[in-house]
Amino acid sequence: MDGETVSVDVDGAVATITLDAQARRNALTIEMRHALKAAVERVRTDDTVRAVVLTGSGRAFCAGQDLAEHAAALRADPSTALDIVVDDYNPIVSALTSLPKPVLAAVNGTCVGAGLGLALACDLRIAAESAKFGTAFTAIGLTCDSGLSATLARAVGAARASELVLLGQPFTAAQALEWGVVGRLVPDASFAEEVQALASRLAAGPTVAYAEAKAALHASFQPPLADVLATEAAAQVRLGLTADHQGAVESFLAKQPVTFHGK
Template sequence: MAETPVLTEVREGYRLVTLNRPDKLNSFNEAMHQALADALDEARADTDCRALVLTGAGRGFCAGQDLSDRVRPEGGEAPDLGQTIETWYNPLIRKLHDLPFPVIAAVNGTAAGAGANIALNCDIVLAARSAKFIQAFAKIGLVPDSGGTWILPRLIGLARAKAICLTAEPVPAETAEAWGMIYRAVDDDALMDDATKLAAQFGKAPTEGLVRQRTLLDASLDNDLATQLDLERDTQRAAGRHPDYAEGVRAFMEKRPPAFAGRKG
């Protein structure tokens, strides 16, 4: 019986989703793509889910595309990689950005190619100190996909983005932290504890407010100041009408922990 390519564990307030092809460094084939899409859709549909941790089984996070799916006989017709991206990778990146709760990547080992960019497109990235990020596309004559050419210049600047893409040099987790590519590098044995503690924190947080913050911050990279100020005004108006704001104020005044409604508000 084949291994389940993606595992989901439902916990209080959040879900732990694990890419589960450890013998292939969790590289993507169509079955894993479909299983991950289903796992994310199920998390979205569950209003008790207010955060998600994405990690990998075994010694790696994700090695990107399973190239054994792309082997063709010499002289055979070239695969349509654009179709693969349109069918699987682009919808995945859009789905990650559009989930109604924070997504934490817990990078437990090598994150290469699309695997690196899937991690970097999560809201918060924690990485084990032994982990590394590799834009491996240059090694096989391809270009970064899965949002890599969009996210990397925004995270680390154009000069560093060009260098790591053109050279395909690994970026160790501690360097990634120093560059601002990820939130934090942590000791290997602390990674999952830190990631799940953060998810549990988000599982009790004002979820709508967190998602509104994400939307504003993402928009700020393309907006001028005047547009961003208007967007802050309109977003704050909507946030102030959500019951979580009233509960947060009451809890502050009553000196007690708030009981936020989250996605059920």
């Protein structure tokens, strides 16, 4: 299956889902979000697929929500602009975490905001040395979504997660490895080869056992990830009504400094 924004390539027992909108750094438009949901459902129901790779095309894994599209939604009706969290982001994260097959995030480049949430929703993460990471949410007056408030803290610890979310400073692939955001870091030149080797190893493994292990690991979330997703979504809807968020999005698109007023 190939679409304008997401492609699915099945090679043997490995399915590779590629976010493919290079001009937008694979930012998540409504078209891409819907295509990604369909792609995950396709690999779920394909019994020949035993392992899944999620990656991006070009120089980005995923730059998060497409802010131009989001700005238009805010101008139209800020009370519904963040419904995308419940409608799209939460179902995608839930689909990735509940997929009864191992999912490998192959972070080939920029990975920020909801893109980082998607990577953390995968079971394993491998990054190219040139990849860049960031939470990004507070920079535009939002909190976390895509499960990031739970998955990031689980990966790096509460203190580091608070710093990464509240300060919002980008971090390197080497830091991502040191802090536990990714499990493996490889040179750009051998990235594709390393991803294929790890995906093939997963595809040759005990798929049923992997599924049970995934379920057990996710059952250990306190509170459950579904509750975290709901809490995040409600907070994003509240923040969508704030002047801070609406002004920050417009300033970002205009490439102007952001001024927050706490309202």
